[in-house]
Amino acid sequence: MDLVELERRAAARLPQHVYDYMRATAGGSEVLERQIAEWDAIRLRPRVLTGATPPATATTVLGTPVAAPILVAPMAQQVDAHPDGERATAAGARAAGSLLGVSTNTAVPFARIAEGGAPWWFQLYVTRDRRLSTALLERAVAAGAGAVLLTVDITRLRHPRAGASVSVEPTDWTDGRTGARLANLTEEELRIARGEGGRGDRGLGVDAITWIREVTGLPVVVKGVLRGDDAARAVDAGAASVLVSTHGGRGLASSVGSAAVLAEVVSAVGGRAEVYADSGIRSGLHAAAGLAIGARAVFVGRPVMWGLAADGAAGVTTVLEALRDELVGAMDLLGASTVADLTPDLVAPR
Numbered sequence: 001m002d003l004v005e006l007e008r009r010a011a012a013r014l015p016q017h018v019y020d021y022m023r024a025t026a027g028g029s030e031v032l033e034r035q036i037a038e039w040d041a042i043r044l045r046p047r048v049l050t051g052a053t054p055p056a057t058a059t060t061v062l063g064t065p066v067a068a069p070i071l072v073a074p075m076a077q078q079v080d081a082h083p084d085g086e087r088a089t090a091a092g093a094r095a096a097g098s099l100l101g102v103s104t105n106t107a108v109p110f111a112r113i114a115e116g117g118a119p120w121w122f123q124l125y126v127t128r129d130r131r132l133s134t135a136l137l138e139r140a141v142a143a144g145a146g147a148v149l150l151t152v153d154i155t156r157l158r159h160p161r162a163g164a165s166v167s168v169e170p171t172d173w174t175d176g177r178t179g180a181r182l183a184n185l186t187e188e189e190l191r192i193a194r195g196e197g198g199r200g201d202r203g204l205g206v207d208a209i210t211w212i213r214e215v216t217g218l219p220v221v222v223k224g225v226l227r228g229d230d231a232a233r234a235v236d237a238g239a240a241s242v243l244v245s246t247h248g249g250r251g252l253a254s255s256v257g258s259a260a261v262l263a264e265v266v267s268a269v270g271g272r273a274e275v276y277a278d279s280g281i282r283s284g285l286h287a288a289a290g291l292a293i294g295a296r297a298v299f300v301g302r303p304v305m306w307g308l309a310a311d312g313a314a315g316v317t318t319v320l321e322a323l324r325d326e327l328v329g330a331m332d333l334l335g336a337s338t339v340a341d342l343t344p345d346l347v348a349p350r
Contacts, residue, residue, distance in 0.1 A: 001319065006306045013309050022302065024159065035246060035258065039259045044347060047336075052332075053337045055331035055336060066099055071098055071100065076104075092316025102145070108183055109184060122148050126150070127193070128198070132197065148219070151223045153251050210238055222239045226256060244261060248301050274296040284324065292344060293344060
């Protein structure tokens with residue numbers, strides 16, 4: 001899959017400030033490039049003479065069947081990529097047999113997203129005023145969310161173009177649709193959200209996992225983990241999974257990448273919960289490497305956004321199916337008949 005060409009096509013359809021937001025990181029482009037390079041640097045050791053059958057990629061995530069362990073990361077501002085936003089993404093994910101995360105900041109009502117037909121998990125930023133988070137959680141459950149992605153990291157965006165006249169932060173946008181967010185709050189809740197109560201809870205602790213489980217009855221995936229000890233504490237507190245993530249390079253600019261710490265997190269969790277990874281996944285080979293290290297699945301963000309912007313739901317399907325085809329090719333060369341055959345012994349020591 002030619003991601004450079006796909007991004008070029010997407011950029012041609014997007015307003016400049018929207019494209020700037022979608023590609024922004026905590027530093028320059030080198031932040032994400034470095035994290036992609038860390039996935040590229042993983043060396044694998046193929047098995048031979050195994051009698052392997054044609055690769056099958058089907059698996060489950062928290063009990064939900066998916067056609068391949070390649071899922072759609074939660075992303076805001078999807079209505080800026082396509083008028084149907086997450087509804088189109090859900091339709092594209094359904095056609096590919098995948099699952100999507102849905103952002104707290106989505107501009108599409110949960111019920112409309114559910115109409116797309118794909119299984120989905122709700123990504124939550126816990127607010128200082130817990131009434132806002134509670135309302136979103138309850139509405140997500142009512143609309144059919146299958147899990148909660150509890151985001152625990154903090155993002156800082158640097159504008160990718162020096163001297164640009166429009167902010168890289170969507171909260172500063174005022175031009176109609178591109179400023180749309182938080183469609184699942186009432187007008188009164190939006191008023192609260194615009195004040196201090198809507199800010200992220202910087203004092204968040206592991207007790208939030210128990211609180212979310214009590215409110216929703218859903219499994220909790222802790223998103224934004226980059227340390228083994230943090231992963232272990234999250235699982236001890238009741239998390240069903242942890243997602244190793246740098247928020248697509250939007251956290252600390254000098255942070256380690258997901259590829260560099262995935263093995264540490266897998267070891268710390270010790271099979272007590274599922275582990276996922278995102279940030280810099282750009283090919284089926286990257287996915288194969290992550291699975292071999294011990295991830296149950298990987299999430300993909302920007303490539304899906306570029307597919308959505310370029311071709312709507314069909315573009316999302318194209319990206320996911322291309323990544324799955326690349327994963328099949330990698331598995332074939334590695335001597336793996338199923339994703340369960342992608343094991344740590346395939347990863348060369350660093």
